[in-house]
Amino acid sequence: MDFRSLLPLQATDLRISQLEHRRAQLPEHAATTTAQKALAAVEAEVKRLEQRRAEISVEIEQLEKRGKELDARRAKYENQLKSVVVMREVEALQHEIATINAEHSTLDDAELALLEESEALDKSLTEARDVLPRREADAIDTAARLASALAAVDADLAAARDERARSAGSSDAESLALYEQIRNRMSSAAVAEVAKGSCAGCHTSISPKEQADIKRVADTSDARCPYCGCLLVV
Numbered sequence: 001m002d003f004r005s006l007l008p009l010q011a012t013d014l015r016i017s018q019l020e021h022r023r024a025q026l027p028e029h030a031a032t033t034t035a036q037k038a039l040a041a042v043e044a045e046v047k048r049l050e051q052r053r054a055e056i057s058v059e060i061e062q063l064e065k066r067g068k069e070l071d072a073r074r075a076k077y078e079n080q081l082k083s084v085v086v087m088r089e090v091e092a093l094q095h096e097i098a099t100i101n102a103e104h105s106t107l108d109d110a111e112l113a114l115l116e117e118s119e120a121l122d123k124s125l126t127e128a129r130d131v132l133p134r135r136e137a138d139a140i141d142t143a144a145r146l147a148s149a150l151a152a153v154d155a156d157l158a159a160a161r162d163e164r165a166r167s168a169g170s171s172d173a174e175s176l177a178l179y180e181q182i183r184n185r186m187s188s189a190a191v192a193e194v195a196k197g198s199c200a201g202c203h204t205s206i207s208p209k210e211q212a213d214i215k216r217v218a219d220t221s222d223a224r225c226p227y228c229g230c231l232l233v234v
């Protein structure tokens, strides 16, 4: 086995995981999400306003229909009044007409309120529709920026993965298998040199006697840092 050949491989693996982290944390992700949410909010607002406007026009139509029915009844009673002479019947008709007038007045108030609401609604709708193209452009723009940032990281990742394949190709299968096995278990380095009397993986100092012991078993699965357990290149 040759542990030294694992060092460039590990450096490439580190670069790959840094690139993967960068890919996941690109600020363009958040910007795209924000822009999409803002667009969805305006679209929902336009839809809500349009729905309410449609409801109002149905409500107004119903009020007008009811108003016409009342007008017709009042005209009928007023016509009857002209020919009725009995006081009691006159009073009954006048009472009917007063009731109709009261209802009509309530209808008119309701219709007026709806017309006012409709006017305010039109204003809000115009505002929301004015904002819409800007929100759409923002969403498209941020998505394009994200795609381009992703493409740049992906190109670096592809290059790093090619490099990894080359590095792996220059290591022997046994060293490689050992490295993969240790790497899966460890959050720090899986293979390290002894630098200035310390393990470069965990930075614990390794005594000359420990170093001599490790040298005796160099490039075997026993050549480990006694502190972190990584493979040591000696």
Ligand SMILES: [Zn+2]
Pocket: 199, 200, 201, 202, 203, 204, 225, 226, 227, 228, 229, 230
């Ligand atoms: Zn160590």
